[in-house]
Amino acid sequence: MSLRLKALTKSIWVYHMSTGSCNNCDIEILDLLTPRFDVERFGITLVGSIRHADAILVTGSLNLKTVPRVKAIYEQAPKPCVVIAIGACASGQGIFKNGPNCPNPVDSVLPVNVYIPGCPPKPEAMIAGIVKLIKELTGKK
């Protein structure tokens, strides 16, 4: 494994983007930083500015108002950058599938790399998703 890839996968700074969710997924994301799960073991930290981000965590059903903002935020992120859809709404529109306000699934706007379903997904599920992503990026099976 090259140093470049190792550095990219060992130090993932995540940016938390809520596109109008009910805050359940957001609370579960914050659970990842608590002593019980402690993702800083793997070098994952939450950052406040999109310019520092390596991964964007998208939560919530993408409604009409947030579509242009989500696009703008993704364009501002320094590449290489991955997008992780967290929760049933972000993965596949969830209960808003036939809703008039949320016609766009997240993956029609952003190139999503990982889907983590669940309403909300457990922190273990999120860690498993990120481990799968890292394995895919580094080519290890």
Next chain:
Amino acid sequence: MIKYLFNYIIFPGFLFTAVIGLVASWIDRKVTARVQWRIGPPWYQPLMDLVKLSIKEITVPRSASKGLFFLSPMIGLSAITLVSTFIWLINIDPGSKGFSGDIIVIIYLLTLPAIAVILGASASGNPLASLGASREIKLVIAYELPFIISLLVPIIKSGGMLRLGDIIAYQASHGAFLSSLSGIIAFIVMIFCMQAKLGLVPFDMAEAETEIMAGTCIEYSGMLLAILKLTKTMLMVALPLFLITLFWQGFNFLSLWKYVILLVIIILMRNTNPRVRIDQAVRFFWGKMTLMAILAVILAVKGI
């Protein structure tokens, strides 16, 4: 010439201080994690962060003033490299290195990283960054006053020496200034000022993650952000060593435990305090800290 370049880039200067600073910042993160009952990052984490940042894309905002935006992290890094080279070289060889009045040069160079952060934040054209820059300006004005007043104490006690090497030599023959009352008071004031200079938690309002989203470095990404982080990391080595040189007989490789003690004080202060507002910080530094520093100077003149 080549010897000076070697000193600046490799041995006591850039590379050496950066390595010690990376280790220190790992200790900081690990102890913070243990205080919060977490496990904490592995030992190579600060290095990995820097490598990762240096291979990421650099985005420049459209409203930014480009030259200053690129230049200001370099100003901070070169200043902190120069000051750490000074401090290490003078401590390794206090007799011949340094010149009369080098303390004043070091004071100016230690202010430059903060000035560079302010310049870079103002050049980035982001409203939150300008908010952070205004807080940083107020903080600099607040902590420089007690810092410089308490810096007078070792100068007065050594009989008006303005050369760092002379102060070390004086302490070697007369005992550390930390063993006197005025020395202890000035040292405590200096520790608070050091915390503010490092921008760590009680005084991190310029970079408040939860309020203004990284504040002064909000628009920086990639290599430039790595340089800003590296400047902070190296400041975490240079400032405690400067304090040890002034008050605690200087240091060599055997007395690195003095540095570890100061590092532990910094980390514990960081983990046991909430962030203060900027007006509280200014009142703290211009009120209590300045009074303590003036008291220390009066005691030093009296010879206590």
